[in-house]
Amino acid sequence: MTYCVAMRLDAGLVFLSDSRTNAGVDAISTARKMTVFEEPGDRVMVLLTSGNLAISQSVRQCLAEARDEKRSLWTARDMFEAVTIVGEAVRAVHKRDAHALREAGIEFSVNLIFGGQIRGERMRLFHVYAAGNFIEATPENCYFQIGEAKYGKPIVDRVITPSVPLGEAAKCALVSMDSTLKSNISVGLPLDLLVYEADSLRVTRFVSIDEKNAYFRMIRDTWGQRLRQVFGEIANPEWDASQQAEFPLARDEADRWGQPVRARRDRS
Template sequence: MTYCLGMLLKDGLVMISDSRTNAGLDHIAVFRKMTIWNEPGDRVIVIAAAGNLAITQEVIHFLHVGVTLPDEEEPKTIMSVTSMFEAAQLVGAAVRRSYRIDGERLEKENSGFNCSFLIGGQVGGDKARLFQVYSAGNFIESTADTCYFQIGEMKYGKPILDRALSYDTKLTQAGKLALISMDSTLRSNLSVGLPLDMAVYHRDSLELGMHRQFDEHDPYFAEISQRWSKSLKDAFLALPDPSW
């Protein structure tokens, strides 16, 4: 499993992903789930992937070398698409190409064709957008009402987002929230693990604002994690006791 989170807010985009891949409990490895294309002045595109690693790596490969979009003749790459909508279409087309190659065998082995992607960023004069692409290659876009998407092991980290995140949340606060949401998941689920990748993009800057990896030695993540745990316990103890 894995956990990835993308938020498109008034001020821009925050994306975070873990890096644990497991096939059963014996075969655990570290693979980054986040891929970033940063061409200042032209485009910033961040993709986070969950699901079968062989599929998601194949899809990312197709995005680099080119896939043909529906109703087009020439293949495009993530560097030649002209809008974020086309970038999401390209991920969908890459997923469908991967399905044509591997889908049947995977389904016969009962593994299923399992993958999902978050793709956020901004291309040229187009506005910043965030999409979630499903394993069928179709996709949905975030809005001001529903300003975040999660893929993978999403439930542990959802309650804090439902309470504290809104479209107007500042990017530094959103980054902090992303770390807390990830920390809750790390604590409760073995299949999600450090290091984390975080990317921040300021709307209309057309340049990656921040990309940082958090491992177990990162002092800020360690502080957030410890203080959040203590805050939760303190907040719990401060609640009124029942009268029963």
């Protein structure tokens, strides 16, 4: 019951999350899934969560309460150490709660996206799994999704590369979210959007988006209209191979291996 997407670009980072935690006929609730750890001028880190809400909130609380400890997100020397601390928090919650959850028939389910920048280091973005292990975004795969990812993935795959400007990336993330909202009731408003400019080491662009947000309403209306327009402009399939179609669907000679298996009733 979540969709979150984050992108690591040459110009900065983009984070977007929904807030729906339960969806049913008469049971809809919300909770924020984005947490920001910021020390202006020194570090900005963003955590997006999906999966069991109790588990993800416990992980977030472990990270927040460690502020005054010797080893924490606030003292990490680099983003690799910081994401290792996130993974350790996941393992700590697993050690504490996994047995009780298993006894209750509940899977230990949590997925996290964690990214940001610490002074003196480049921006980095990670996907953290339920075991506390993680992978890092690369130029070839510069974004991560968690939760209901399949509906919003096609537009991100087609548009996002490291060189895309932050404004276009934010627009793409919102279109991706709109596609998910359209197809899945378990994802819902309000949304949290954070756009981080490389080397700024502070949060300057954040917005909470609800159903009254003018830009997101424009996205929803325009994207649907333009999809229908482009769909209508694509030629229908041409079945008559004898016709000189520009983009023929049928071939002059059918490939016998491509024919369906036909079952015929024996009338003899």
